[in-house]
Amino acid sequence: MIRKNILITGASSGLGRGMAIEFAKMGRNLALCARRVERLEELKTELLRINPDITVLIKPLDVDDHDQVFEVFKAFKTEMGEIDRIIVNAGMGKGASIGTGYFYANKQTAITNFVSALAQCEAAMEIFRAQNAGHLVTISSISAFRGARRAMNVYAATKAGLTSLSEGLRVDVLGTPIKVSTVHPGFIRSEINEKVKKVPFIVDTETGCKAMVKAIEKEGGNSYVPVWPWAFMRFVMKVAPLSWLKKMS
Template identity: 50%
Template sequence: MLPGVSRPVRQRILITGASSGLGRGMAHRFAARGRDLALVARRGPLLDELRRELLAASPGIRVATAAIDVDDAGAVAAGVPALAAELGGIDRFVANAGIGNGAPVGSGRPAVNRAVLVTNVLGTHAQCEAAVELFRAQGSGHLVVVSSVASVRGMRRATAYGASKAALNALAEGIRADLLGAGIRVTTVLPGYIATELNAGRRGPFTVDLDTGVDALVAAIEREPVRAYVPEWPWRPVSALLRVLPLPVVRRLT
């Protein structure tokens, strides 16, 4: 984007994993800004409740919902175009749905780790396929892939989770390379410790409350950078430090 040139307003925003945590928080923030929303999550009743809340607070917006499990690639492929048709298109797609459980590798709980990898990697891949196909047809759009600071280094206990988010960094970068010059922006956001249900077992000394984390996340998404750490302080310098620290030190920190 050239200096002095304003970014387009992304009026129609699709958010996955919208029924709780960061997704629910983003829905409230974007609704307050007058954006139309397409909300996706597995838990339909929670989506219905959220829709009522949003319309009560911001009656001038449109809110479409769909109960979709992102593990079901076929449901994602069918559901995203249906939501886009309901709103007349999608300007921004926030691939936020994911899970954060996990166990040390080799500790006898492989199914838990496999579920993390399937949902976070293959589920996000399905979302990106649907979003980018839609954006290619439109000739514009903004794809946001929600990764994690846990993707920066291999971390004990959260090994499968960190690996899944590292895969998303590469997925987003590959999509960005494919789309250079196509009028479609791709942003990777890496949240640190934010007090949500998803990371209840991985909260560290720099944990921020949900409202603070959501505010920082929405502000970063609106800037549309290539990559953003959320909140920027302290996670940008912490991430840089994590990349060079010896593994025994990283082990103690995580």
């Protein structure tokens, strides 16, 4: 099945922008939203240059404004007629070690990456249940499998929560025309980690986004990208001692 009309949140930069470019090459219509409208305008121009035969709709959206999430998703649905796939991608990586005076940064990450992801899932599923069709994709992280320290502590916890939420939703719609997939990217260079210098197995944005789109198109329950080394490393991470995890994060 070809999912022709695709909605992506957090599309103005990083992985969201990269996925939009790959889907444009494939001839898919795109509904893109993010806080930075000027970047969306630039991306729309680029996408139509890549493929002038597609439709590209853009709208401003701060996913932490939960009422606005529902409004924007419904507006895209009205304009497109039907939405075939919604990618819950918007997220952030602020934070510091718990107890070091950065509660509000950690709180912001917790809200954006989990509560606001829940709002997006709710809005998406309302559309899909009404259509009795659709593909919900949540962008988690390889860090969802184990706890992490320092700035990654809350981030990893939110991604574990998102993975669990997505699996529960997958169970809920099992046997229906609605599909739910969770993508667990490994280390992909983007704005969220551009200041981090030494990262093992990191790939550039284009390589990472091509792997993500390939996994999304397969519509499996869980995917780990790029496949090498993360499909293997997830098993290692599950049994690794805490001393090993400390060196990783």
